[in-house]
Amino acid sequence: MKLWATIAWLAFLFSVPLWMGDLYVLHILIITGIFIIAAMSLNLLLGYTGQLSLGHVAFFGIGAYTSSLMSLGFEVHLLPNWLVKLEPKPVWLGMLTGIALAGACGWVIGKVSFKVRGAYFVIVSVSFAEVVRLVALNWVELTQGPMALNNIPVLRLGVPGWFEFAFLRKPANYYLVLVAAILSYVLIRRLVSSRAGRAMIALRENEPLATSVGVDVTRYLVLATMIAAAMAGAAGALYAHYVRIVDPDVFLFIYTVTMVIMVVAGGKGTLAGPIVGGLIFGLLPEVLRAAAIKPEVQWVVYGVLMILVVYFLPEGIVPAVRNWWQGRARREAAEPPAGRPAAEAAR
Amino acid sequence: MNARAGIELAVDALTIRFGGLTAVDGATFEVRTGEVLSLIGPNGAGKTTAFNAITGFIELTGGHIAYRGQRLDGLKPNQIAALGVVRTFQKTSVFTGRSVHDNVAIGLHLRSRQTPLAILLGLPSVAREEKELAKEASQILRFVGLEARAGQPASSLPYGELRLLEVAVALAAQPKLLLLDEPVSGMNPVETDSFMKLLAQIRGQGITVLLVEHDMKMVMGVSDRIVCLNHGRVIATGSPAEIQRNPEVVRAYLGERYARAHG
Amino acid sequence: MDQLLQHGLNALILGGTYALLGIGLTLIFGIMRVVNFTHGELYSFGAYMMYACVMLAGANFFVALVLAVVLGIFLGAAIELVLLRRLRGADIDTTMLVMIGAWIALQNTEQLAWSGVAKSIDNPFPATPLVLGPVSVSWNRLFVFVVALALIVGAYALINRTRLGKAMRATFQDRDTAALMGVEIGYVHTATFAIGSGLAAAAGALLGPVFVVYPTMGDLASLKAFAIVILGGLGSIPGATIGGFILAFMEELGAGYISSGFRDGMGFLLIILILLVKPTGLFAQKERIG
Numbered sequence: 004m005k006l007w008a009t010i011a012w013l014a015f016l017f018s019v020p021l022w023m024g025d026l027y028v029l030h031i032l033i034i035t036g037i038f039i040i041a042a043m044s045l046n047l048l049l050g051y052t053g054q055l056s057l058g059h060v061a062f063f064g065i066g067a068y069t070s071s072l073m074s075l076g077f078e079v080h081l082l083p084n085w086l087v088k089l090e091p092k093p094v095w096l097g098m099l100t101g102i103a104l105a106g107a108c109g110w111v112i113g114k115v116s117f118k119v120r121g122a123y124f125v126i127v128s129v130s131f132a133e134v135v136r137l138v139a140l141n142w143v144e145l146t147q148g149p150m151a152l153n154n155i156p157v158l159r160l161g162v163p164g165w166f167e168f169a170f171l172r173k174p175a176n177y178y179l180v181l182v183a184a185i186l187s188y189v190l191i192r193r194l195v196s197s198r199a200g201r202a203m204i205a206l207r208e209n210e211p212l213a214t215s216v217g218v219d220v221t222r223y224l225v226l227a228t229m230i231a232a233a234m235a236g237a238a239g240a241l242y243a244h245y246v247r248i249v250d251p252d253v254f255l256f257i258y259t260v261t262m263v264i265m266v267v268a269g270g271k272g273t274l275a276g277p278i279v280g281g282l283i284f285g286l287l288p289e290v291l292r293a294a295a296i297k298p299e300v301q302w303v304v305y306g307v308l309m310i311l312v313v314y315f316l317p318e319g320i321v322p323a324v325r326n327w328w329q330g331r332a333r334r335e336a337a338e339p340p341a342g343r344p345a346a347e348a349a350r
Numbered sequence: 351m352n353a354r355a356g357i358e359l360a361v362d363a364l365t366i367r368f369g370g371l372t373a374v375d376g377a378t379f380e381v382r383t384g385e386v387l388s389l390i391g392p393n394g395a396g397k398t399t400a401f402n403a404i405t406g407f408i409e410l411t412g413g414h415i416a417y418r419g420q421r422l423d424g425l426k427p428n429q430i431a432a433l434g435v436v437r438t439f440q441k442t443s444v445f446t447g448r449s450v451h452d453n454v455a456i457g458l459h460l461r462s463r464q465t466p467l468a469i470l471l472g473l474p475s476v477a478r479e480e481k482e483l484a485k486e487a488s489q490i491l492r493f494v495g496l497e498a499r500a501g502q503p504a505s506s507l508p509y510g511e512l513r514l515l516e517v518a519v520a521l522a523a524q525p526k527l528l529l530l531d532e533p534v535s536g537m538n539p540v541e542t543d544s545f546m547k548l549l550a551q552i553r554g555q556g557i558t559v560l561l562v563e564h565d566m567k568m569v570m571g572v573s574d575r576i577v578c579l580n581h582g583r584v585i586a587t588g589s590p591a592e593i594q595r596n597p598e599v600v601r602a603y604l605g606e607r608y609a610r611a612h613g
Numbered sequence: 614m615d616q617l618l619q620h621g622l623n624a625l626i627l628g629g630t631y632a633l634l635g636i637g638l639t640l641i642f643g644i645m646r647v648v649n650f651t652h653g654e655l656y657s658f659g660a661y662m663m664y665a666c667v668m669l670a671g672a673n674f675f676v677a678l679v680l681a682v683v684l685g686i687f688l689g690a691a692i693e694l695v696l697l698r699r700l701r702g703a704d705i706d707t708t709m710l711v712m713i714g715a716w717i718a719l720q721n722t723e724q725l726a727w728s729g730v731a732k733s734i735d736n737p738f739p740a741t742p743l744v745l746g747p748v749s750v751s752w753n754r755l756f757v758f759v760v761a762l763a764l765i766v767g768a769y770a771l772i773n774r775t776r777l778g779k780a781m782r783a784t785f786q787d788r789d790t791a792a793l794m795g796v797e798i799g800y801v802h803t804a805t806f807a808i809g810s811g812l813a814a815a816a817g818a819l820l821g822p823v824f825v826v827y828p829t830m831g832d833l834a835s836l837k838a839f840a841i842v843i844l845g846g847l848g849s850i851p852g853a854t855i856g857g858f859i860l861a862f863m864e865e866l867g868a869g870y871i872s873s874g875f876r877d878g879m880g881f882l883l884i885i886l887i888l889l890v891k892p893t894g895l896f897a898q899k900e901r902i903g
Contacts, residue, residue: 055705055706115888115889118888118889119888119889121705122642122646122648122705122709123843123888125648125709126839126840126843126884126888127884127885127888129836129839130836130839130840130880130881130884130885131881131885133836133877133878133881134878134881134882134885137877137878137881138878141878189472190470193469193470193472193476194466196480197464197469197476197480198458198459198462198464198469198483199464199466199469201452201455201456201459202456202459204445204448204456205445205456205459208445208446208447208448209443209444209445209446211407211427211439211443212439212443212444212445212519213456213459214426214427214428214431215405215427215428215431215436215437215439215520215523216428216431216436216456216457216459216460216519216520216522216523217428217431217432217459217460217523218428218456218459219426219428220428226466230466230470256832257717260713260717263710263713267710297725299721299722299724299725300725302717302718302720302721303717303718303721303722303725305714305717305718306713306714306715306716306717306718306719306721307714307718308714309710309711309713309717310696310711310714310715310718313707313710313711313714314699314711317707
């Protein structure tokens, strides 16, 4: 995108809370923004590196739970006579820990994924997410299980004693998520246009050739998974301190599916893909709800849409639009406006 | 194993078995620094298998391989590439979805030193290095004659140019020893001639070349020495003239008519 | 000790139906290389068809069972013909995504049709369980076990003694050569998907009356089926059978002696452990090519 277009688009995004009076719409935008961050991270793994990771929601949830638990504090018996206690910590510290822990899990999964490729890795990743969900559901002492973690504090930034800003209201959270999303985009973009990004793409396109010129497969799989996991963890942490309730449902497979649809339909392996996909599939449920359509129908629509996209726009919406645009420009450049004389003659 | 002066690659009693099949059976040969050595032999003689073993794509059943004294067997392909041993593939192998320029840029992977942290932080050294890499990629494309195709997708290239791109990608990895697996197969005589000139230039850069080829005109034209394999064993080693006269080779491979015509 | 025996017996019975799920998926995953996310939906489809026939249409229990399986076979064939045919030769991501889309669509259609309330299905067996010394088993479950065993034997016979089975085995080993030898790959694929789906539907139809029927019951079934396939090795019917029983035993023992909440987690832990240690599964066939 050209520079002026980018600036205009950003200016528009930053202006939204100033004129959007409907707080519900802001809420939808915030949630969509969080999902877009998660989708961008999945795109790094699924789109650029070509890893069929279907357990991505695990990193999201780990980020959410870690950050919440750190900021709420907890008491848990790791062994019958060994009590581990943590006092509540500032939210920003919780968030950073959540990101770090999610990234660490990504490191582990990345190492595993080298041994177990293709369809088997799909299953491992799904199983991993399910195990984490079951842990969250059953380790009630730590996570409150289905009763959920409540009253999660909001992010507060500032200098203690001097001033402090609490991200309590929707406009504040909108800006927080927007800045986080822009940061995520910049990081991903830097990565994929660098030697590391080229290595990841090379792994996806032609692994033997990539290794023959020196690309270390394990290293870049692990790197991609780690960064994707950390970013998803960040999205999860943002989510936790915005909605302020976190329960094991955050690990449901259906959320991974949502992210996958966003990436695939938007255009995997493109920078704009997850954003476009995220906007469409983040806002679509609201449009359908406004039309008084039951949530089940919405999911049926999602499922059918996914199938149709895979059949007719296999690379996703962004590449399809790009190709169409380029094709049109090429056609117009090739053909002089020869139709005019004929049209005039016909008059 | 100590490096003997002037020996680039030492293959010692190389044996490779798959299931019940012995693809390479105690093959021993060496590649001298600066030379162009060709591996010839009928189909199934074990040439590509040997290549795969040398570059770490398959495991050896027995024997050793050493590059300038350093053991290669047991190393992963990317580690072997980092030592300076780079190969091309028998079946055309490029990054089809990427542009010609990007293909070479990927090949320059080992050249670059940017760390992930520096990349994420967007340090100016990263941007500087990217510019240098772009220049190098253009240079390499000019060297093989593909600079006009830089922006085009690799998939749009005609066959002959695809094979040139393969060589460009391999060259980007800065090989000291370049292994070319049937580089001119499928090329017409004009393209083959062109490639022979390119090979001379590669050699002029000080790169040692190990070549697998069936095109006898090319083999006889570019090689300093030739090693002939049959049924996984080395049956002859020597200069092109010696190989042509060697009765074993003639019988196994070259055919009576060629020998009579050129002997 | 008595508890252990009871757990063992429960596991044996559960294992039979798990084996059906596993065999169905190992055939589909193995022969067609499709990550079949709809497998669980066929399982719940079978259960819902039982419900519809027995509770709504008042049909005979055994007739309903047969009908449910037959309908499952048809649904499987339909999915293959409508969705997968055109994707022949596409990479595994593409088919996987289509299967996910189909899974979502199917599950929510089921939710719309039947609502989320769990349904129970009456069975014609005596209510008092059969007591065999220290253990007891309900007649319903015994019936399930017997039918499951029969179907397992039937599947084994189909694969190893019929022409279709031979064609399926050939396609599994080396698709291209099989095609060159005159095997109708399209027909084999449709048949494989149909049979695999039929087995899943059978498992659902058998277990529906034992437990309750609800729209998301297929999800766990799907994941367990994958666990069994990985445990037993891709394409191996004996492996899937043994894998089914192993999973059932681990679940029963885990639920009985560790925590009932982790029952379902057993399967996933198994998957992860096995894939880390021996990625090809416990009973992988060595002749696997391609």
